[in-house]
Amino acid sequence: MTVRTATLQGISASRGPARGLLIAGSPKHGGGESLTARAEKVAAIAAADAAAVDSDSRFPAEAIAAAREQRLLSVAVPPEFGGEGADISEIADICYALGRACASTAMVYAMHQTKVACLTRHGRSSAWHQLLMRRVCGEQMLLASSTTEGDRGGDIRNSTAPVERQGARIALDRSATVISYGEAADAVVTTARRSADAASADQVLVVLLKQDYTLERQVGWDALGMRGTCSAGFRLIASAASEQILPVPYDEIHTRTMMPVAHLLWSSAWAGIAAAAVERTRAFVRKARQRADGALPPGAGHLTRANASVQKLRGLIANALQRFELAADDPATLESLEFQTAMNLLKVNASELAVATVMSAMQASGLAGYRNDGEFSIGRHLRDILSAPIMINNDRILANLGAASLLSSVPASIRD
Numbered sequence: 001m002t003v004r005t006a007t008l009q010g011i012s013a014s015r016g017p018a019r020g021l022l023i024a025g026s027p028k029h030g031g032g033e034s035l036t037a038r039a040e041k042v043a044a045i046a047a048a049d050a051a052a053v054d055s056d057s058r059f060p061a062e063a064i065a066a067a068r069e070q071r072l073l074s075v076a077v078p079p080e081f082g083g084e085g086a087d088i089s090e091i092a093d094i095c096y097a098l099g100r101a102c103a104s105t106a107m108v109y110a111m112h113q114t115k116v117a118c119l120t121r122h123g124r125s126s127a128w129h130q131l132l133m134r135r136v137c138g139e140q141m142l143l144a145s146s147t148t149e150g151d152r153g154g155d156i157r158n159s160t161a162p163v164e165r166q167g168a169r170i171a172l173d174r175s176a177t178v179i180s181y182g183e184a185a186d187a188v189v190t191t192a193r194r195s196a197d198a199a200s201a202d203q204v205l206v207v208l209l210k211q212d213y214t215l216e217r218q219v220g221w222d223a224l225g226m227r228g229t230c231s232a233g234f235r236l237i238a239s240a241a242s243e244q245i246l247p248v249p250y251d252e253i254h255t256r257t258m259m260p261v262a263h264l265l266w267s268s269a270w271a272g273i274a275a276a277a278v279e280r281t282r283a284f285v286r287k288a289r290q291r292a293d294g295a296l297p298p299g300a301g302h303l304t305r306a307n308a309s310v311q312k313l314r315g316l317i318a319n320a321l322q323r324f325e326l327a328a329d330d331p332a333t334l335e336s337l338e339f340q341t342a343m344n345l346l347k348v349n350a351s352e353l354a355v356a357t358v359m360s361a362m363q364a365s366g367l368a369g370y371r372n373d374g375e376f377s378i379g380r381h382l383r384d385i386l387s388a389p390i391m392i393n394n395d396r397i398l399a400n401l402g403a404a405s406l407l408s409s410v411p412a413s414i415r416d
């Protein structure tokens with residue numbers, strides 16, 4: 001299919017006046033302001049609504065509208081397709097800034113950017129996906145992710161529902177147990193079995209535009225934390241053009257992009273949540289010290305511990321970002337056992353450290369942090385961060401890495 005026929009089949013459908021006001025490719029995205037300044041504007045809006053998003057378990061619509069206004073949804077798209085070519089460290093910093101403000105907004109942004117990375121790194125040879133990248137820029141489309149299926153839990157390397165081919169069209173009927181912001185998204189990027197006679201691990205990644213699918217809600221989202229991600233479960237029924245399948249197998253996409261980028265960006269969002277809890281606790285300890293004529297409260301040592309673990313978390317992520325950036329265009333390194341293990345363990349370690357940080361913050365602030373009311377409450381942060389170890393369960397990741405652990409030897413020196 002040519003770009004023109006893709007356009008005719010609806011990919012360029014207009015979405016109304018509120019979005020896509022700037023021409024994709026304009027060098028002055030966001031008025032020429034730095035990414036940091038633009039992210040801070042979005043974070044301020046996200047912070048103002050964070051409590052309501054949590055209590056009402058509602059999508060952070062205002063923050064995502066602000067992200068669209070600041071053109072943050074397309075910053076990672078290469079300039080040749082209308083984006084700004086932001087690198088992963090810049091995206092990680094945005095996730096961190098949003099995480100300090102509103103965990104759900106940060107996670108929505110992280111998941112969207114993970115899908116954008118799959119598209120930009122594996123869709124460049126396809127006219128359909130090139131056009132989609134331009135549309136993400138022009139219309140600030142929000143992409144959701146569907147990997148969890150039926151009762152397979154976090155076993156995302158296997159799919160049950162196959163892509164059914166009908167000439168140039170495909171059909172998919174999938175038990176999409178969890179799709180965060182599924183109802184608010186402009187497209188769902190989903191894994192699927194390549195065909196009815198393919199093995200469960202022979203998967204493809206398909207981009208489905210809103211007009212291609214219906215979502216029948218099967219289960220709602222009343223969760224302990226991350227309430228604004230609105231991660232409900234659906235039956236996803238879709239009919240689309242076969243060009244919408246990414247041109248490389250999911251196995252390759254997962255290994256080279258989906259897993260490492262998801263783990264880097266999720267970890268950055270979690271670091272933001274942990275840092276926000278530390279900030280609140282520091283304010284509590286300062287106030288307590290003022291009240292006690294300069295004497296530190298008894299729990300102050302836990303603040304020191306929280307500070308130390310957030311620094312460790314930051315170092316862990318920074319190191320992994322650098323590692324990914326160095327390997328990004330080197331398939332052999334990306335696919336190596338060492339790199340895959342490191343990126344999987346990043347998720348495990350970052351989630352555990354983030355939880356430990358928020359727990360230390362809670363211990364430092366005692367009742368002031370524990371209560372839901374009051375300026376020093378960190379109940380929301382604790383509930384949100386408890387999603388980290390279960391979002392692709394750490395136990396599953398550790399069990400999968402069991403055999404690899406037998407193969408890797410202990411380093412011969414500290415610095416190698």
Ligand SMILES: Cc1cc2nc3c(=O)[nH]c(=O)nc-3n(C[C@H](O)[C@H](O)[C@H](O)COP(=O)(O)OP(=O)(O)OC[C@H]3O[C@@H](n4cnc5c(N)ncnc54)[C@H](O)[C@@H]3O)c2cc1C
Pocket residue numbers: 111144145146147148149152153154155178179180181226229231387390391392393395396397399400
């Ligand atoms: C906030 C949030 C947002 C999400 N958004 C999305 C989304 O947008 N799209 C999407 O597709 N999915 C999403 N998910 C789902 C996520 O990707 C995982 O599929 C899900 O967290 C797995 O949950 P589970 O506990 O049901 O499954 P499992 O991974 O099956 O875990 C269930 C239990 O089994 C144990 N277990 C599993 N495997 C092993 C093993 N090998 N060894 C030992 N123990 C094991 C675990 O410890 C756990 O107690 C989201 C999850 C969260 C928390």
